[in-house]
Amino acid sequence: MKNIIDEGRKFPLPLSSADTAFAADAISAAVKKTEANLAKFTGLFPDDTTIGNVYHHREPQLPGQSKGGNFGWTTSFWTGILWLSYELSGEEKFRKAAEEQVESFYKRIVEKEDCEHHDLGFLYTLSCVSAYKLTGSEKGREAALLAADHLMGRYFEKARIIQAWGNLDDPLQRGRIIIDCLMNLPLLYWASEETGISKYREAAAAHAENALKCIVREDASTFHTFFFDPETGAAKFGKTHQGYGDGSCWARGQAWGVYGFPLSFLYTDNPEFMAMAEKLANYFLNRTPEDGVVYWDLVFSDADGEEKDSSASAIAACGLLEMAKHAENEESRQYFQHAGTIILKNLYEKYSTAKIPESNALLLHSVYAKPENLGVDEASLWGDYFYLEGLARLKKDWKPYW
Ligand code: GLY
Numbered sequence: 042m043k044n045i046i047d048e049g050r051k052f053p054l055p056l057s058s059a060d061t062a063f064a065a066d067a068i069s070a071a072v073k074k075t076e077a078n079l080a081k082f083t084g085l086f087p088d089d090t091t092i093g094n095v096y097h098h099r100e101p102q103l104p105g106q107s108k109g110g111n112f113g114w115t116t117s118f119w120t121g122i123l124w125l126s127y128e129l130s131g132e133e134k135f136r137k138a139a140e141e142q143v144e145s146f147y148k149r150i151v152e153k154e155d156c157e158h159h160d161l162g163f164l165y166t167l168s169c170v171s172a173y174k175l176t177g178s179e180k181g182r183e184a185a186l187l188a189a190d191h192l193m194g195r196y197f198e199k200a201r202i203i204q205a206w207g208n209l210d211d212p213l214q215r216g217r218i219i220i221d222c223l224m225n226l227p228l229l230y231w232a233s234e235e236t237g238i239s240k241y242r243e244a245a246a247a248h249a250e251n252a253l254k255c256i257v258r259e260d261a262s263t264f265h266t267f268f269f270d271p272e273t274g275a276a277k278f279g280k281t282h283q284g285y286g287d288g289s290c291w292a293r294g295q296a297w298g299v300y301g302f303p304l305s306f307l308y309t310d311n312p313e314f315m316a317m318a319e320k321l322a323n324y325f326l327n328r329t330p331e332d333g334v335v336y337w338d339l340v341f342s343d344a345d346g347e348e349k350d351s352s353a354s355a356i357a358a359c360g361l362l363e364m365a366k367h368a369e370n371e372e373s374r375q376y377f378q379h380a381g382t383i384i385l386k387n388l389y390e391k392y393s394t395a396k397i398p399e400s401n402a403l404l405l406h407s408v409y410a411k412p413e414n415l416g417v418d419e420a421s422l423w424g425d426y427f428y429l430e431g432l433a434r435l436k437k438d439w440k441p442y443w
Pocket of ligand 1: 221293409
């Protein structure tokens with residue numbers, strides 16, 4: 042493994058056990074919001090982010106797409122919120138709404154509507170693998186296996202990577218991976234478990250190993266994206282897409298690593314994934330300001346006047362809580378568990394909509410893509426999802442959909 046500097050644990054944590062009592066109130070507020078959203082978003086999907094903290098029906102981007110339709114990479118976060126609400130409340134109305142969306146995801150993969158990208162993992166894990174795990178849905182299982190097969194079409198055997206975006210012959214995207222893809226790999230690991238066919242797991246593990254070697258820099262920060270030569274597998278160069286610069290560390294990218302590497306550990310038992318997750322987590326936590334929530338790029342601090350990305354902190358909190366389950370000693374377990382809990386407590390108290398009736402979102406102040414001025418200081422579907430997943434992890438022995 043390349044020599045990565047670990048800064049160590051500098052994030053200040055109270056010595057006593059972090060208090061999780063707030064989780065019940067936070068969940069109750071979030072589930073109530075979700076219930077109120079059912080009328081507008083049953084069978085239809087919210088947009089990626091809010092406008093003025095309010096979700097509207099998804100806006101078509103291409104001919105053939107309809108308002109509120111199932112396209113883009115984020116629709117499953119809404120379905121995932123429905124599944125979490127079902128688990129947390131036991132209310133059948135959430136299950137029914139989620140099941141209706143499973144039909145939509147089934148149609149999407151069968152008809153290959155907006156499926157030419159790597160985000161099939163996000164899309165089918167939270168909508169259909171979840172349906173199968175929670176209710177035994179055969180339709181969910183079939184759709185998720187079809188999605189895993191389609192995702193395998195983006196795997197370059199020689200380079201052992203999954204290309205993120207664009208056609209495989211697009212000269213601008215060919216051989217490019219992005220750190221977010223770590224969250225798409227659980228679909229492939231699951232497909233191997235489910236079918237007994239090893240090729241999915243082998244591809245996922247190989248991709249994660251390459252990400253570990255190349256997308257992580259020597260100081261344990263990460264590139265958002267990295268180019269490989271798909272013919273030889275040679276590592277080329279890192280480049281940002283949503284971060285401040287090629288040399289800076291996009292906060293949500295780092296968070297995808299903090300959660301994504303432990304998920305690969307979960308399925309492979311390769312200790313290098315956990316060791317790397319810990320280094321990435323230290324880098325992230327050491328740049329987390331006093332209010333517990335990071336700026337959209339970790340290059341920024343309180344003096345810079347930049348926006349926070351609450352979604353990055355929600356994702357990292359889920360990663361930390363997952364890491365706590367696999368920690369090699371009690372001290373590490375407590376550290377990860379406390380750090381994740383403290384972030385979620387801050388999100389609830391200072392960033393959630395629990396006391397903001399005008400908003401139909403769960404978590405305010407995230408940033409989609411600052412360089413494109415997209416969804417800046419708005420709520421995002423993924424921020425809402427990971428906030429609720431984190432709370433579920435505090436409330437019960439939550440079994441990951443991932
Ligand atoms: N996966 C895209 C993003 O995090 O914005």
